[in-house]
Amino acid sequence: MRPVYAVTGGVSKFAKARPDKTFQAVVKEAYDYAVGDMGLEHAQFIEAVDGSVASYFSDHFTRQLKAGTMVQDYLGLCPKPSHRVEGGGATGGICFQEAWKQVASGYMEVCLAYGFETMSHVNTWTGNEFIALASDVSFDYPVGGFYSGYYAMMVTRHMKEFGTTAEQMAYVSVKNHMNAYHNPYAQKRMRLTVDDVRQSPMVAWPLTRLDICVMSDGAAVVVLASEEGLARLEKASGKSLPKVVVRGIGNGTDAMRMADRPHQKFDDFVANNLLDCENNDADLSYYRDLWKKGFRYPGIHSFRAGRMASKQAYKNGGILDPLEELDFIELHDAYTSSEIQTYEDMGLCRYGEGGAFAESGKAFVPGIDYGLDLKEKPVCPVNPSGGLIACGHPVGATGLMQAVFAIWQLQGTVGKHFEDETLQVRGARRGTIHSHAGTGTYVTVSILEAER
Amino acid sequence: MSGKGTIKARVVETDMGTTVFNVPFPTTLDDKALEALRFMAPITIKQPYHIDYIHSYGQDSPWFAGLANGHLLGNRDVKTGYTYALPRGNDMYTGQETEWVELPAEGKIHAVTVCYFGSEEFLPETPFILILVEFDGVDTLLLTRLLGVDPEEINLDWIGMPVIAKFRRLSQLKPTDIYFVPGTQS
Numbered sequence: 001m002r003p004v005y006a007v008t009g010g011v012s013k014f015a016k017a018r019p020d021k022t023f024q025a026v027v028k029e030a031y032d033y034a035v036g037d038m039g040l041e042h043a044q045f046i047e048a049v050d051g052s053v054a055s056y057f058s059d060h061f062t063r064q065l066k067a068g069t070m071v072q073d074y075l076g077l078c079p080k081p082s083h084r085v086e087g088g089g090a091t092g093g094i095c096f097q098e099a100w101k102q103v104a105s106g107y108m109e110v111c112l113a114y115g116f117e118t119m120s121h122v123n124t125w126t127g128n129e130f131i132a133l134a135s136d137v138s139f140d141y142p143v144g145g146f147y148s149g150y151y152a153m154m155v156t157r158h159m160k161e162f163g164t165t166a167e168q169m170a171y172v173s174v175k176n177h178m179n180a181y182h183n184p185y186a187q188k189r190m191r192l193t194v195d196d197v198r199q200s201p202m203v204a205w206p207l208t209r210l211d212i213c214v215m216s217d218g219a220a221v222v223v224l225a226s227e228e229g230l231a232r233l234e235k236a237s238g239k240s241l242p243k244v245v246v247r248g249i250g251n252g253t254d255a256m257r258m259a260d261r262p263h264q265k266f267d268d269f270v271a272n273n274l275l276d277c278e279n280n281d282a283d284l285s286y287y288r289d290l291w292k293k294g295f296r297y298p299g300i301h302s303f304r305a306g307r308m309a310s311k312q313a314y315k316n317g318g319i320l321d322p323l324e325e326l327d328f329i330e331l332h333d334a335y336t337s338s339e340i341q342t343y344e345d346m347g348l349c350r351y352g353e354g355g356a357f358a359e360s361g362k363a364f365v366p367g368i369d370y371g372l373d374l375k376e377k378p379v380c381p382v383n384p385s386g387g388l389i390a391c392g393h394p395v396g397a398t399g400l401m402q403a404v405f406a407i408w409q410l411q412g413t414v415g416k417h418f419e420d421e422t423l424q425v426r427g428a429r430r431g432t433i434h435s436h437a438g439t440g441t442y443v444t445v446s447i448l449e450a451e452r
Numbered sequence: 453m454s455g456k457g458t459i460k461a462r463v464v465e466t467d468m469g470t471t472v473f474n475v476p477f478p479t480t481l482d483d484k485a486l487e488a489l490r491f492m493a494p495i496t497i498k499q500p501y502h503i504d505y506i507h508s509y510g511q512d513s514p515w516f517a518g519l520a521n522g523h524l525l526g527n528r529d530v531k532t533g534y535t536y537a538l539p540r541g542n543d544m545y546t547g548q549e550t551e552w553v554e555l556p557a558e559g560k561i562h563a564v565t566v567c568y569f570g571s572e573e574f575l576p577e578t579p580f581i582l583i584l585v586e587f588d589g590v591d592t593l594l595l596t597r598l599l600g601v602d603p604e605e606i607n608l609d610w611i612g613m614p615v616i617a618k619f620r621r622l623s624q625l626k627p628t629d630i631y632f633v634p635g636t637q638s
Contacts, residue, residue, distance in 0.1 A: 019494045019496050020494050021494075063499065063501060123467060123572075125569070125570070125571060125572040125575055126571075126572045128569075128570065128571035128572070129571035129572045129573055131571075132571045137507070138507075138509060138512060138627070139538055139539075139595065139627050140595055142626045142627050142628055143582070143595050143596060143597060143627050143628055144567070144582050144595060145570055145571045145573055145574045146567050146569070146570040146571050146574065148567070148569070149565050149567040149570070149582045150582075152565035152567075152582075153563040153564065153565045153582055153583070153584055154563065156563050156564050156565060156608060156611065157562065157563040157584075157611070159608055160563075160608050160611045160612075201568070202566075202568050203567075203568055203569050204565045204566065204567045204568065204569070204582075205565050205566045205568075205606050206565075207565075255544075257538060257595070258584075258593075258595075259537065259538055259584055259592055259593040259594060259595050260536065260538060260540070260544075260592050260593075261592070262591070262592075263591065300562070300563055300584065300593070
């Protein structure tokens with residue numbers, strides 16, 4: 001595989017509804033922004049780009065099959081190659097990785113990854129139904145039929161097993177909504193307190209409306225290129241473009257029905273799922289004690305797919321200690337609870353310590369007054385953009401949105417794009433994006449690094 | 453932000469509307485009128501969509517037939533004894549075809565929630581309680597509904613609570629033909 005550069009990207013404003021434009025035109029907004037950001041005209045980019053990967057989750061939402069083709073021709077990319085990817089909530093992350101493969105394999109020099117979702121075509125409860133159809137329709141959908149219910153069950157187990165509290169989850173909501181206050185692309189920009197989150201209407205105990213991301217319309221695009229492709233784009237624009245390289249990718253899966261997730265033995269966990277940063281006497285002893293107390297892995301409290309995606313990406317990207325070596329993470333926080341579960345999968349803390357990590361302050365952005373009493377200083381800001389909870393979750397666009405915000409962080413251009421410097425992680429050199437589907441059925445982790 | 457005890461001050465919004473027979477449009481399409489079309493508000497229409505699916509339970513069919521007759525079945529790997537609380541025609545470790553076994557009629561709550569909202573189909577049933585049940589000697593869990601407790605009383609101590617299986621008298625051939633209530637058989 002050869003080096004792949006994440007050159008630039010664009011994001012449409014995420015909103016509850018975009019009746020002013022069809023999905024093709026919303027993607028065009030993000031596309032125009034990305035092309036303009038490289039200093040190119042449309043015709044120059046079309047000449048430089050070799051093809052595309054299209055990302056959208058649900059054909060039900062658009063009631064339009066082959067919607068990707070309609071974006072392809074609207075953008076003027078025909079007759080170049082394209083294919084569509086779909087993987088539930090991880091669709092955007094999978095799209096990013098598929099575009100990476102187009103370039104890394106040598107099939108393309110420049111690839112456009114575009115993603116969108118228009119969830120406003122149906123009311124919220126029908127939308128929840130469409131999303132719930134991404135659970136087993138013979139056994140899960142007819143019983144629960146509601147993803148928030150599935151996640152709520154996972155976190156009640158996490159709470160019982162580890163003592164995690166609803167207030168710790170609320171810290172995630174306060175953090176992400178407050179971060180989004182400085183992100184003009186975000187759908188929900190709110191200053192909240194822990195009480196606000198807990199007093200918000202209960203959706204699926206203990207998850208309130210402010211613990212859960214919302215339905216959105218929106219689009220995002222990313223341009224990936226080989227060295228030759230980058231040179232092509234630079235020649236066309238007549239300027240040097242910032243170098244952000246995709247250092248490593250990882251992908252993991254798990255059983256569709258969370259009830260089917262195995263309960264592994266300690267030795268199997270160590271052999272298959274332990275991260276390098278946990279391979280020491282103290283952590284092994286900690287885990288041995290957990291198993292003695294009846295802990296089983298992954299159970300429903302942990303996402304083995306997220307752990308395996310992280311493990312693989314860290315290996316490919318040369319990361320030994322993620323908390324110390326990553327400058328920020330944009331992770332898939334469809335629920336405050338899943339952000340906490342994901343801290344553990346990604347090795348920012350040990351399994352069982354996610355709740356304490358959430359309220360420690362380590363995952364916050366420096367220099368922002370959250371109105372919280374944080375015991376520790378920020379180490380690795382998680383979801384500096386505001387994440388899904390505050391930015392919104394137009395599924396096919398979400399993973400690519402994370403990539404765009406990560407690219408801007410690593411270019412040091414957040415101030416330019418947000419017209420606000422607050423969320424720029426100073427000196428950010430390496431960041432990670434994480435995209436998650438189902439109840440942890442697909443997870444992608446991709447590591448991006450600035451070359452200076 | 454509304455909490456408990458607040459009075460609703462908004463009418464309930466539905467997506468019902470009036471059928472429109474004439475759409476406002478410029479009477480003369482001169483250059484000025486054509487230019488103004490760029491600023492026209494979008495037209496939004498409602499499109500009903502209904503499908504009857506012919507959904508086969510395939511190799512999992514005996515599980516539903518079991519529920520219809522008051523029996524909870526699971527699948528077991530013949531060699532290893534690994535037992536699934538949900539149907540699975542082939543074992544995920546050995547790849548071999550599994551055998552049918554009858555599961556215990558009582559278990560313990562492994563995880564729980566109360567859904568105050570749901571997807572459209574289930575909104576009329578809210579609030580409903582979802583649980584995952586663990587059974588002695590069974591390696592995986594069962595997603596099901598819990599009845600016979602007050603949803604408002606939910607707390608983490610419910611995890612570990614013994615529950616017993618009940619069956620719908622009139623089968624709908626759905627996994628909700630079985631549900632659980634607190635208690636033990638003895």
